[in-house]
Amino acid sequence: MSLYHAWAQKELTLTYTSGKSYNPKALARINSFLRDYQTGQVHRIDPKLLDILWVIQQEMGCKGVYSVVSAFRSPQTNRKLQRTTSGVASHSLHMEGRAIDIKFSGVNLAQVRQCAMALQTGGVGYYPKSGFVHLDTGDYRTW
Ligand SMILES: [Zn+2]
Incomplete structure (x- = not known):
C-alpha cells in the first residue's frame, strides 16, 4: 500500500500484512509516518x-x-483544530489513532466515499469542500 502525507510531503510504500498477520515492523513505520507532525507525537495506529x-x-x-490529510492528532493539535475548523469533535477518534482523513489520487472523492459506505464498517465522513473523506474504525455511521 502506498500513502502520501500531504503535511509532511513524504511517501511511504510498504506491505503491512501478509493477509494472515500484521508485520510489526511495517506497523511501527506506519505509526511514525502517521504521527502528529505538529507536536511530533507518535501513537499506535x-x-x-x-x-x-x-x-x-x-x-x-x-x-x-492515498493522500493523507490528517491521521493521529494529539489532544493539543485537536484543540487547536477545534478553534480554527468547524466539525472537529472534542473526542475525536483521531486522538486514538483510529481515524484518518484522506483522498485518493485519480479518483473522484464521491467514489471513495461510496466505496467506504458499501463496506458498512466504521465511520465515513464526507468533506467535499475540504477535499477529503474521513474514515475511522468506530461503529458504522455516515455524515
Ligand atoms: Zn477526520
Whole structure:
C-alpha cells in the first residue's frame, strides 16, 4: 500500500500484512509516518484502519496513492483544530489513532466515499469542500 502525507510531503510504500498477520515492523513505520507532525507525537495506529484503506483501494480497482490529510492528532493539535475548523469533535477518534482523513489520487472523492459506505464498517465522513473523506474504525455511521 502506498500513502502520501500531504503535511509532511513524504511517501511511504510498504506491505503491512501478509493477509494472515500484521508485520510489526511495517506497523511501527506506519505509526511514525502517521504521527502528529505538529507536536511530533507518535501513537499506535489501529491496523483495522489500514485494512479499510486496503479494501477500498481494491474495490476501486486502481493503483492510486492515498493522500493523507490528517491521521493521529494529539489532544493539543485537536484543540487547536477545534478553534480554527468547524466539525472537529472534542473526542475525536483521531486522538486514538483510529481515524484518518484522506483522498485518493485519480479518483473522484464521491467514489471513495461510496466505496467506504458499501463496506458498512466504521465511520465515513464526507468533506467535499475540504477535499477529503474521513474514515475511522468506530461503529458504522455516515455524515
Ligand atoms: Zn477526520
